[in-house]
Amino acid sequence: MQLSEMNPTRPWPLPAAPWIMSQQWRDLTFIHYAMEPGVLSPFIPRGLELDTYQEQAWLSVVVLRVHHLRMRFMPPIPSMLDFNQINLRTYVRSCEGKPGVYFLRIGATSRLAVFGASTVMHLPFVHVDLQIDPMHSEMHPSRHPSVQHVDCRFSDRTTLQFHTMLDSSSFPANANPLTKWLTERYCQYSDALRPDPLQAQDTASSKLLITDIQHPPWSVQTVKVTMEQNSLLQPDGILLPSSPHLATYTDKLQAYVWWQRPVRA
Template sequence: MQRPWILKMEWRDLLFVHWPLPPPVLAAALPAGVTLDLWEGQAWLALVAFNVTNFRVRGVPFGMSFPQVNLRTYVRLGETRGIWTFSLDAAPLLAVLGSRLGYALPYVQARAALQVQGDWLEFRSVRRHQPDLDCHVGYRPTGPVFRAPAGSTEHWLTERRSLFTVGWDRRLWRADVQHEAWPLQAAEIRHFHSRLPAQVGAPSLGPPLAHFSRVVHVRGWPPAHHQDL
């Protein structure tokens, strides 16, 4: 990465929730030119809930912290594997507007909180102008911390450093991030409710594959046309 980074933050107390789906379900929700990335013939839908802490723009002396939940899948453009995000729900209006304007990402303002309750973490979000689109999940880490080995399902699902979106010029944009390898743990879920997957027409979803990560330290680069990178 030759260009300077412009964003710096941590992602904390993060929950990955994954479901395998038939590829046509998610392919219908993608724009032309974006190809699903498959694992063992299946597409994967992911819901990711976490706290963003110490979020700041390079050169700005202050930052912010806020909970966020993303709905995403995995795609590839040429040889680059990355993330396609269907929605990102967060509370601060500045973060929502800045990400929509600067990155053309589908951020939506929501009332959101991530709280510690004993051994458990409780994440809640409700969209301010679409209260039927919500998320409520209670989770905790279980088992030892591990780094997913290359070639494993966990590595394929989590080790992504690029995200794609359709920019304001109607071309495909790519933005890259850099952070250490995920310190993963298995996650236990005591309750889960979310209508966010309905945005992509997902059918009734079964028990998910769930993982937890305590923290990674992230730097982000500005978006650019995918063909220019």
């Protein structure tokens, strides 16, 4: 299958240049929070604006396993670039009009991935201790077989602990207006002058970069989340509710990434 045929719902054509990296995302849990735009706007660089859904900004915590990460024309290196990852992201648009994601923080268990992404792609990667433990019925007979437990600890002592249980069968994300809005994102933005949005910096200038991404349409299942600890953004003055407004799970997705380029003014 040609990459252009992978997703007929993609809202703009693929770049003319070839992709540079592929990776498979597995066991993705999305925990979504609706909030007032003014809470997140201080972290958004000049040249980007918050994208809103029914006048609400959204912050998403995404926990996943990255598998088979490889650069173009290179085979995957077994286990070296398989790692766990956590993303804190919000939703933005640039002057190009393309809806994308903007990462406030990314944690990975691979120090190689942290070094490469933070150095080359100007993304806010840091090393993190992150355990994603599926609890199957044969391992935990007293638990439902569709339970997953997550334990995440950053070096600044912020933590995230929760477990989930599947709450629906799988359905196309495009079938629901909100899940479509949250997932139909085929680019990510970063600021080369402000790679860590959570650090206090001068926001009078920015050097915005856009990275195109291609993947098949999302299929999701809603999940129930029992939150045990969540202090991820407390040092930044953001207290997240004990219960998310929406949470979903996706088993697997293949993604292709292009080289970043400057946002066209």
